[in-house]
Every structure is written in structure tokens, then in C-alpha cells.
Amino acid sequence: xxxxxxxxxxxxxxxxxxxxxxxxxxxxxxxxxxxxxxxxxxxxxxxxxxxxxxxxxxxxxxxxxxxxxxxxxxxxxxxxxxxxxxxxxxxxxxxxxxxxxxxxxxxxxxxxxxxxxxxxxxxxxxxxxxxxxxxxxxxxxxxxxxxxxxxxxxxxxxxxxxxxxxxxxxxxxxxxxxxxxxxxxxxxxxxxxxxxxxxxxxxxxxxxxxxxxxxxxxxxxxxxxxxxxxxxxxxxxxxxxxxxxxxxxxxxxxxxxxxxxxxxxxxxxxxxxxxxxx
Amino acid sequence: xxxxxxxxxxxxxxxxxxxxxxxxxxxxxxxxxxxxxxxxxxxxxxxxxxxxxxxxxxxxxxxxxxxxxxxxxxxxxxxxxxxxxxxxxxxxxxxxxxxxxxxxxxxxxxxxxxxxxxxxxxxxxxxxxxxxxxxxxxxxxxxxxxxxxxxxxxxxxxxxxxxxxxxxxxxxxxxxxxxxxxxxxxxxxxxxxxxxxxxxxxxxxxxxxxxxxxxxxxxxxxxxxxxxxxxxxxxxxxxxxxxxxxxxxxxxx
Numbered sequence: 100x101x102x103x104x105x106x107x108x109x110x111x112x113x114x115x116x117x118x119x120x121x122x123x124x125x126x127x128x129x130x131x132x133x134x135x136x137x138x139x140x141x142x143x144x145x146x147x148x149x150x151x152x153x154x155x156x157x158x159x160x161x162x163x164x165x166x167x168x169x170x171x172x173x174x175x176x177x178x179x180x181x182x183x184x185x186x187x188x189x190x191x192x193x194x195x196x197x198x199x200x201x202x203x204x205x206x207x208x209x210x211x212x213x214x215x216x217x218x219x220x221x222x223x224x225x226x227x228x229x230x231x232x233x234x235x236x237x238x239x240x241x242x243x244x245x246x247x248x249x250x251x252x253x254x255x256x257x258x259x260x261x262x263x264x265x266x267x268x269x270x271x272x273x274x275x276x277x278x279x280x281x282x283x284x285x286x287x288x289x290x291x292x293x294x295x296x297x298x299x300x301x302x303x304x305x306x307x308x309x310x311x312x313x314x315x316x317x318x319x320x321x322x323x324x325x326x327x328x329x330x331x332x333x334x335x336x337x338x339x340x341x342x343x344x345x346x347x348x349x350x351x352x353x354x355x356x357x358x359x360x361x362x363x364x365x366x367x368x369x370x371x372x373x374x375x376x377x
Numbered sequence: 378x379x380x381x382x383x384x385x386x387x388x389x390x391x392x393x394x395x396x397x398x399x400x401x402x403x404x405x406x407x408x409x410x411x412x413x414x415x416x417x418x419x420x421x422x423x424x425x426x427x428x429x430x431x432x433x434x435x436x437x438x439x440x441x442x443x444x445x446x447x448x449x450x451x452x453x454x455x456x457x458x459x460x461x462x463x464x465x466x467x468x469x470x471x472x473x474x475x476x477x478x479x480x481x482x483x484x485x486x487x488x489x490x491x492x493x494x495x496x497x498x499x500x501x502x503x504x505x506x507x508x509x510x511x512x513x514x515x516x517x518x519x520x521x522x523x524x525x526x527x528x529x530x531x532x533x534x535x536x537x538x539x540x541x542x543x544x545x546x547x548x549x550x551x552x553x554x555x556x557x558x559x560x561x562x563x564x565x566x567x568x569x570x571x572x573x574x575x576x577x578x579x580x581x582x583x584x585x586x587x588x589x590x591x592x593x594x595x596x597x598x599x600x601x602x603x604x605x606x607x608x609x610x611x612x613x614x615x616x617x618x619x620x621x622x623x624x625x626x627x628x629x630x
Contacts, residue, residue, distance in 0.1 A: 196525040
């Protein structure tokens with residue numbers, strides 16, 4: 100891991116907590132005439148902050164991710180990342196989704212290396228520094244507990260292992276911003292909690308900024324510094340809640356007060372948004 | 378004998394049953410040989426005319442393979458172009474479907490006017506009939522890319538061509554190989570059909586002239602040869618498919 104960190108500091112312009120790393124200023128986005136997908140979003144995320152977005156389905160959480168990464172431009176308002184207005188895809192981001200989306204014809208190792216074959220400046224150095232990159236990927240796979248599976252194909256791995264590999268792929272080019280769209284949504288409860296801890300440890304070690312979109316309130320509260328609650332479509336932010344639980348957090352925290360109380364409150368809030376159904 | 382061995386010999390048993398039933402029916406009703414020859418008569422014709430059959434088979438084989446080769450190149454290129462852009466996909470799809478609906482036999486007279494009688498119409502008919510499934514399969518393989526995966530790559534600054542080469546093309550390979558199996562059998566159809574009307578070489582021609590002389594065993598021998606060639610080529614591409622895109626058939630191991 101140390102090796103990875105050194106390399107990171109070379110490529111990063113600024114290290115350490117930049118304030119207002121991601122800034123949304125009164126942002127709305129309408130895909131078509133049917134109205135806004137998200138509306139009047141204003142927020143700011145510091146560098147190294149772990150934020151989670153929760154809300155009922157179809158509240159535009161994924162739209163938020165597209166705006167943040169520059170895959171989509173806002174209809175109104177502006178998005179700035181690291182002081183610069185976002186005008187196109189932001190390569191300082193890594194992404195992982197509910198579906199691991201690994202390429203079945205590549206080994207786990209080669210899947211993790213894929214971004215380095217694409218993103219600049221690694222792209223042009225890929226052949227020359229291949230051994231070094233492979234070592235970096237192996238190190239990363241080891242930290243998420245996939246040692247010994249590097250040469251297996253994705254379809255030989257379990258769902259949880261595929262998701263670990265998918266997160267490695269998102270992190271291999273040392274992004275400053277990690278976007279996760281319900282990454283653990285398709286996993287069973289035990290695997291999910293295991294992966295929470297994997298993500299927690301990765302984040303504690305590298306302190307990239309994380310935007311996590313999730314349905315799981317426990318997941319949001321356990322991992323995040325700040326939880327944003329979004330309303331139904333058109334998605335607005337109805338609540339910003341700081342989670343002050345001390346770090347590093349252990350899984351046991353999630354079964355104790357004040358954590359359970361917090362989750363209850365969030366749950367009640369979402370229930371209200373959904374129309375008062377219990 | 379366990380279940381697996383039984384499965385392996387089952388196709389051979391089916392062939393034997395068919396041949397025996399065929400011979401049985403022909404004998405039971407004493408059907409004259411010039412109408413419907415039995416397998417024995419067909420086999421005899423195969424041996425007696427081995428020389429001419431070999432010459433004509435070779436003609437059919439190479440024209441088919443030439444047409445098929447052009448079909449693969451054109452099919453891949455067209456499929457790549459059509460599948461790589463939503464706009465082109467929408468624009469070209471109805472045209473391709475419309476073209477495919479034309480019976481390819483209808484092209485033969487045109488091709489004869491343009492190129493005369495011989496190998497060229499056979500090659501072109503084989504090509505025309507076989508390229509369509511390749512286009513459709515390659516285009517579909519490219520067009521059905523997971524949007525999330527595309528996002529993952531696009532955010533890294535991947536150009537459209539990066540996504541196509543790194544992900545789209547390998548992903549569409551299983552579709553491509555599946556289409557090759559269909560295309561090769563269609564190519565044989567095309568070549569033989571063209572030979573029956575517009576050639577004096579090839580199995581199609583051989584069957585046509587043998588038929589007009591009521592030498593039915595020879596006609597049937599021709600059928601058997603075509604069928605054998607198509608089957609061998611089909612198996613060959615099936616083997617290639619399994620070797621090169623084994624990752625897509627993991628459930629069948």
C-alpha cells in the first residue's frame with residue numbers, strides 16, 4: 100500500500116483536505132420535457148470526505164453521479180470539482196456499480212488493469228511499466244482479500260469477490276474521487292457487511308473522497324461522514340446529516356445506540372417522503 | 378454404458394436408423410431407382426463417380442469458401458460500422474432487413490448478365506446470402522454494451538473507439554462465431570443454387586445434369602456430399618468458437 104501512496108502523491112496536484120472539493124451550485128437536470136430529474140441541488144463536499152446519498156428509488160441519485168463525474172451537463176446551475184467547472188468526463192474519478200461489470204474474457208488482474216490502459220498519462224506508459232502496474236494491482240487485490248485469485252476469471256469468483264475486484268478497478272488509477280452506485284446492493288447481508296469494512300479500510304488508508312449512493316441506511320450511516328437524504332423525483336436534498344460517530348468504526352457500532360437511533364430517524368424521514376407509509 | 382457414452386453414440390445411432398429405414402422403405406415398396414434411390418444405390422454412385430464428384434465438389438467448396446470469406450470481411454466491417462453508432466444502427470437496419478428479405482436466387486440472373494456463367498455468380502451468391510447474419514450478430518454484440526460499463530470507461534476519458542476495441546469487439550466475438558456457423562451453411566446453399574442455374578461446374582451443376590438424365594443415384598450422391606461438406610465446416614467453426622470464446626460457454630463445461 101505504501102508504494103501506491105507514494106505514487107499517488109507524485110501525480111496529485113494537491114494532497115490533503117481541500118475544502119469545497121466538489122461544489123454543486125443550484126443544479127437542476129432535465130433529461131427531456133418530462134421535468135427535472137434532480138432540482139435545486141446545492142452542496143459542497145470536502146476532499147477526503149465520505150458522503151452518502153439515500154432516498155427512495157428513482158430519486159435521481161444516479162443522475163447526481165453523472166453530473167458529478169461530468170458524464171452529463173446540468174440544465175441549470177454549475178458543478179465545480181477541485182476549483183474547476185466540470186465540462187467533460189473527469190478522469191480523477193473511479194466508478195463502481197451494483198453490477199460488477201467485469202469483462203469475462205479478462206482475468207481478475209487484467210480487469211483491474213483496464214483503466215490504466217485507457218486513462219492518461221498511464222495509457223502511453225502501459226507497455227513500458229506493465230510489471231510495475233501489475234504489482235500495484237496485485238497489492239490492491241491483496242488489500243481487499245483477493246490474493247490468489249488474480250489469474251482467475253470473473254465468472255469463477257463469487258458475487259462478493261467480483262464486487263471487490265470491481266472496486267479495485269475503480270481505484271487502480273488512484274482517483275481522488277470514488278463514485279459508488281449501490282455497489283453492495285446485490286450481495287447477501289454478511290458479504291455486504293464484510294465489504295463495508297473493506298471499503299472503510301481502503302478509505303482510512305488512502306482518504307480519497309467518496310460519494311456513495313445507496314438504499315441501505317445502515318450502510319450510509321456506518322460508512323459516511325455526511326448523509327444526504329433526497330426526496331422523490333424531482334430529487335431535492337431534504338436533509339443533510341453529519342454522522343459524528345468516532346472513527347475507525349467497528350461493525351458492532353451498528354447494533355448499538357446511538358447508531359440504531361440514527362438509522363431509525365433516517366428511516367422515518369424516508370418513510371415520510373414515500374408518502375407516510377410505515 | 379453410462380449416460381455420457383450413450384449421449385456420444387446417440388447421433389450415430391440416429392444416422393444408422395435413418396439409413397436403414399430409408400433402404401427398408403425403398404425395398405418394401407420397390408421404388409424404381411430412377412425415382413428414389415436407396416442408400417446402397419447412392420453409395421454405389423458415390424464410388425463409381427468418385428472422380429467427377431471430387432472435381433465438382435472442389436469447385437463448389439472453393440467458390441463457397443471464397444463467397445464466405447468475402448461475407449466475413451464485409452459482414453464484420455458493416456456490423457462494426459452499424460453497431461458502433463446508434464444513429465447508423467437506426468438508419469441502416471431497415472435497409473438491411475429489406476435486403477435480406479429478397480430471395481437470393483433472384484440475384485442469380487442479374488449476376489449472370491453482369492459476370493457471365495461460371496464461378497463468379499456462385500461466389501457472389503454465396504456472399505450475398507451469408508453476410509447478413511454476420512452483420513446482425515456483430516452489430517447486436519456491439520450495440521448491447523452495458524451502459525454502466527461504458528460510463529466506467531468514459532469517465533476515464535475513453536474515446537468511443539477505445540470502448541469499441543477494448544470491450545465491444547471482444548464482447549461481440551461469441552455472437553460473431555455463432556453467426557459464422559449459420560453463415561457457412563447458408564454460403565453452401567448460395568453456391569449450389571447458383572451452380573444449378575448458371576454454371577457448368579460444381580455439385581449443383583452435376584446434380585442438375587444427372588437429374589436431367591434420370592441418374593438419380595448420382596443426384597443423391599451430390600446431396601450427400603454437400604451435406605457432408607457443410608457439416609464438416611459447421612463443426613470446424615463450432616470448434617473454433619469453443620476454443621476462442623470459451624468464456625462465453627462456461628455453463629456448458
